[in-house]
Amino acid sequence: MNDVAAGDLDAVNQDHGPSDAARLRRQVDALQARVQALDCSAREACDVHQHLSVQETLLRTVLDESPDFIVLKDHQGNFLLCNQPVADFHGTTPQAMVGRHEGHFSATREQADQIRADVLEIMARGRTETVIEESIDARTGRKRWFKSIKKPFVGDDGLPRILVIAHDITDVRRAQEQVQQSERRLSHVLGATGEGVWDWDLRSNALQHNQRWYELLGLQPTQLTGTIADFEACLLPEDYAAVTDAMQQCLDGHGPYRHEHRMRRGDGSVIWVLDRGDVVERDGEGRPLRMVGSLCDVTERKTAEELTQRLAFYDALTGLPNRRLMFDRLQHAIALGRRNAQFGALMFLDLDHFKELNDTLGHASGDALLLQVAQRLQATLRGNDTAARMGGDEFVVIAEDLGHEPLKAATAAEALGAKLLKALSRPYALDGALHLTSCSLGVALFGYPDDTADEMLKRADFAMYQAKDAGRNTQRFFDPVMQETVLARAALAAQLRLGLERGELDVYLQPVVDAQGRRVGAEALVRWRHPQRGLVPPAEFIPLAEQNGLIVAVGQQVLETACRQLVAWQADAATRGLTLSVNVSARQFHQGDFVRQVLDTLQRTGADANLLKLELTESLLLGDVDEVVRKMRTLRARGVRFSIDDFGTGYSSLAYLKQLPLDEIKIDRSFIEDVLGDANDASIVQTILLLARSLSLKVVAEGVENALQQDFLVRHGCPYFQGFLWGRPVPASQWAPQAA
Ligand SMILES: Nc1nc2c(ncn2[C@@H]2O[C@@H]3COP(=O)(O)O[C@H]4[C@@H](O)[C@H](n5cnc6c(=O)[nH]c(N)nc65)O[C@@H]4COP(=O)(O)O[C@H]3[C@H]2O)c(=O)[nH]1
Numbered sequence: 001m002n003d004v005a006a007g008d009l010d011a012v013n014q015d016h017g018p019s020d021a022a023r024l025r026r027q028v029d030a031l032q033a034r035v036q037a038l039d040c041s042a043r044e045a046c047d048v049h050q051h052l053s054v055q056e057t058l059l060r061t062v063l064d065e066s067p068d069f070i071v072l073k074d075h076q077g078n079f080l081l082c083n084q085p086v087a088d089f090h091g092t093t094p095q096a097m098v099g100r101h102e103g104h105f106s107a108t109r110e111q112a113d114q115i116r117a118d119v120l121e122i123m124a125r126g127r128t129e130t131v132i133e134e135s136i137d138a139r140t141g142r143k144r145w146f147k148s149i150k151k152p153f154v155g156d157d158g159l160p161r162i163l164v165i166a167h168d169i170t171d172v173r174r175a176q177e178q179v180q181q182s183e184r185r186l187s188h189v190l191g192a193t194g195e196g197v198w199d200w201d202l203r204s205n206a207l208q209h210n211q212r213w214y215e216l217l218g219l220q221p222t223q224l225t226g227t228i229a230d231f232e233a234c235l236l237p238e239d240y241a242a243v244t245d246a247m248q249q250c251l252d253g254h255g256p257y258r259h260e261h262r263m264r265r266g267d268g269s270v271i272w273v274l275d276r277g278d279v280v281e282r283d284g285e286g287r288p289l290r291m292v293g294s295l296c297d298v299t300e301r302k303t304a305e306e307l308t309q310r311l312a313f314y315d316a317l318t319g320l321p322n323r324r325l326m327f328d329r330l331q332h333a334i335a336l337g338r339r340n341a342q343f344g345a346l347m348f349l350d351l352d353h354f355k356e357l358n359d360t361l362g363h364a365s366g367d368a369l370l371l372q373v374a375q376r377l378q379a380t381l382r383g384n385d386t387a388a389r390m391g392g393d394e395f396v397v398i399a400e401d402l403g404h405e406p407l408k409a410a411t412a413a414e415a416l417g418a419k420l421l422k423a424l425s426r427p428y429a430l431d432g433a434l435h436l437t438s439c440s441l442g443v444a445l446f447g448y449p450d451d452t453a454d455e456m457l458k459r460a461d462f463a464m465y466q467a468k469d470a471g472r473n474t475q476r477f478f479d480p481v482m483q484e485t486v487l488a489r490a491a492l493a494a495q496l497r498l499g500l501e502r503g504e505l506d507v508y509l510q511p512v513v514d515a516q517g518r519r520v521g522a523e524a525l526v527r528w529r530h531p532q533r534g535l536v537p538p539a540e541f542i543p544l545a546e547q548n549g550l551i552v553a554v555g556q557q558v559l560e561t562a563c564r565q566l567v568a569w570q571a572d573a574a575t576r577g578l579t580l581s582v583n584v585s586a587r588q589f590h591q592g593d594f595v596r597q598v599l600d601t602l603q604r605t606g607a608d609a610n611l612l613k614l615e616l617t618e619s620l621l622l623g624d625v626d627e628v629v630r631k632m633r634t635l636r637a638r639g640v641r642f643s644i645d646d647f648g649t650g651y652s653s654l655a656y657l658k659q660l661p662l663d664e665i666k667i668d669r670s671f672i673e674d675v676l677g678d679a680n681d682a683s684i685v686q687t688i689l690l691l692a693r694s695l696s697l698k699v700v701a702e703g704v705e706n707a708l709q710q711d712f713l714v715r716h717g718c719p720y721f722q723g724f725l726w727g728r729p730v731p732a733s734q735w736a737p738q739a740a
Pocket residue numbers: 510524525526537538539542554555558583584585615645646669702703704705722723724725729
């Protein structure tokens with residue numbers, strides 16, 4: 001081109017002269033410079049074009065290879081760009097889509113309008129948004145779901161645009177729908193079976209239920225906290241431990257949870273439920289995270305079972321255990337007695353002349369009588385004893401824990417038998433009239449190694465027939481030795497009652513002395529002058545009197561005599577000021593009017609309360625502490641003193657001793673007996689002496705029989721003594737004047 005221009009210039013020079021040629025030259029140069037510049041731009045443009053083309057190819061590839069749908073739309077919602085998957089979805093090519101919107105392709109008019117409207121709205125809001133939307137696949141005609149991110153922005157031309165990246169979530173969505181469907185189906189099935197479903201998330205303790213659960217328990221979701229506490233609140237306290245135990249077993253991995261228990265409904269009524277569940281999720285270390293289960297109402301079945309159980313094990317008329325259950329309980333009682341070395345008693349009761357009553361008054365009255373007998377039996381027995389009906393007019397009583405010794409057990413059984421005979425011989429109201437009846441009672445003790453339930457029943461039955469033979473309304477023991485002992489004790493009790501009335505009880509006195517052997521007082525000890533047997537020692541009749549309650553009268557008589565003795569001593573200078581100790585048994589002390597009795601006696605006799613000492617045993621102090629302290633304080637305020645008898649043989653707590661208004665403790669004679677030969681006894685005695693000193697209590701050593709024992713006691717600081725060394729208990733009339 002430069003060559004052509006130079007030739008042209010020469011021609012101009014020839015035609016128009018040099019000035020024109022110079023101007024032309026400049027123009028040509030300028031033109032050449034522009035041509036060169038253009039040439040350069042064109043090359044650059046070519047380079048840029050090439051570069052862009054590479055970029056575009058790259059972008060296109062990336063776009064088309066992406067599994068996600070990528071779309072760029074203009075301000076009217078028309079496609080500016082889309083990738084291959086979008087075009088495939090609409091059954092066209094990416095190029096064909098440019099400048100159009102969904103309505104041109106597979107989407108319905110309404111759907112397309114909706115999509116367009118949404119896009120325009122998002123552009124208007126100017127915020128990136130994520131939406132879930134559905135669309136129809138043009139290739140298959142099936143619906144698909146997308147999770148779309150829609151990012152609006154402003155284009156170079158200042159108009160809004162939107163970039164949409166849509167991720168196909170159809171598979172996830174279908175899976176979710178399937179789960180929901182199967183949950184719905186499950187819920188329908190459970191609904192049809194009446195199951196109340198629960199779902200417990202252990203991480204948050206949240207507990208969720210289906211509608212049926214609320215219906216079963218008569219509750220509204222608003223009444224609940226939505227935690228496991230809701231379930232616990234519906235449990236009955238007595239079932240709580242068993243339910244939580246069973247659930248814990250499951251949580252610990254010992255298999256599914258399955259438990260029948262009661263639950264309280266919203267209206268307060270109680271239903272039985274069968275509750276089942278299992279852990280469905282655990283963490284890496286096996287810790288339970290989620291447990292699900294269901295419960296159903298089994299009240300009807302339970303009630304039917306209970307009824308069947310009642311019919312099988314309980315007597316329909318009286319509600320008492322029947323023969324079958326009684327036999328089980330007897331076997332159990334025998335086994336337990338053997339294990340605990342405790343004796344028990346089986347009693348066979350048969351109503352006297354029941355058949356005659358039934359025949360004359362009719363069966364309805366007979367039934368009414370049996371019912372009342374059952375009620376009286378139950379009212380007379382302790383909580384762990386069993387009364388059962390064997391059938392007809394035969395009843396059985398099982399009394400357990402009657403003690404370790406057969407004789408004591410027999411005595412207790414005899415006392416219970418006497419109580420039962422008495423209760424059953426009270427008049428019965430039948431048909432508006434009172435009827436008298438009685439029963440015969442046979443007793444067999446169990447507690448020996450070879451005892452069996454069958455054998456016991458035979459023995460008690462046999463003994464019952466002996467009671468019938470003996471004239472009815474009485475009891476007999478199977479064992480003749482027992483029978484004799486029990487009879488002898490019963491006879492003795494009757495004689496004691498009589499002896500009390502006849503004034504056969506005497507009070508003997510035994511001196512209490514100080515370290516110099518001077519008498520400071522005496523202990524009143526009761527004796528029974530039995531018309532045939534002579535003098536009966538208290539060890540033989542006091543326990544008996546304690547058992548049948550006669551001890552209250554015995555104690556009162558001794559107290560009265562002791563107070564009169566104190567008054568008598570007042571009259572003589574040699575005895576004035578001596579104290580007199582009186583034993584008080586637990587039963588006597590716990591009488592409601594004990595304090596009044598003592599105060600009345602003091603007033604009636606005119607004795608000085610300051611000289612009266614009441615000896616209490618340690619076991620007596622174990623009862624109702626407040627009551628004991630109150631009674632002691634009331635009497636102490638009036639001058640009466642207190643001493644603890646047989647100290648060291650019981651279980652006195654030191655703190656407790658300090659609380660009581662005590663004056664004295666008496667060291668039991670069992671420790672004194674061997675104080676010189678047995679190091680243990682010696683140290684016990686020394687400890688008691690130290691203890692008494694630290695509590696500022698007087699001490700009397702009981703049962704001191706020789707000077708060596710006395711020496712030991714004096715050496716260890718014992719201030720007072722009682723024992724044969726200074727005199728045996730003697731009648732008051734023989735109370736000799738103080739030896740010099
Ligand atoms: N071996 C031996 N024994 C000695 C000696 N010094 C005293 N004794 C006996 O020891 C017992 C002391 O009475 P206790 O420990 O209160 O023990 C009394 C007391 O617990 C009870 N008792 C006696 N009289 C009554 C009473 O009126 N009411 C109550 N509730 N119990 C009484 O009967 C228990 C026995 O009384 P007793 O047979 O009179 O027996 C008395 C007495 O005779 C001794 O040096 N050697």
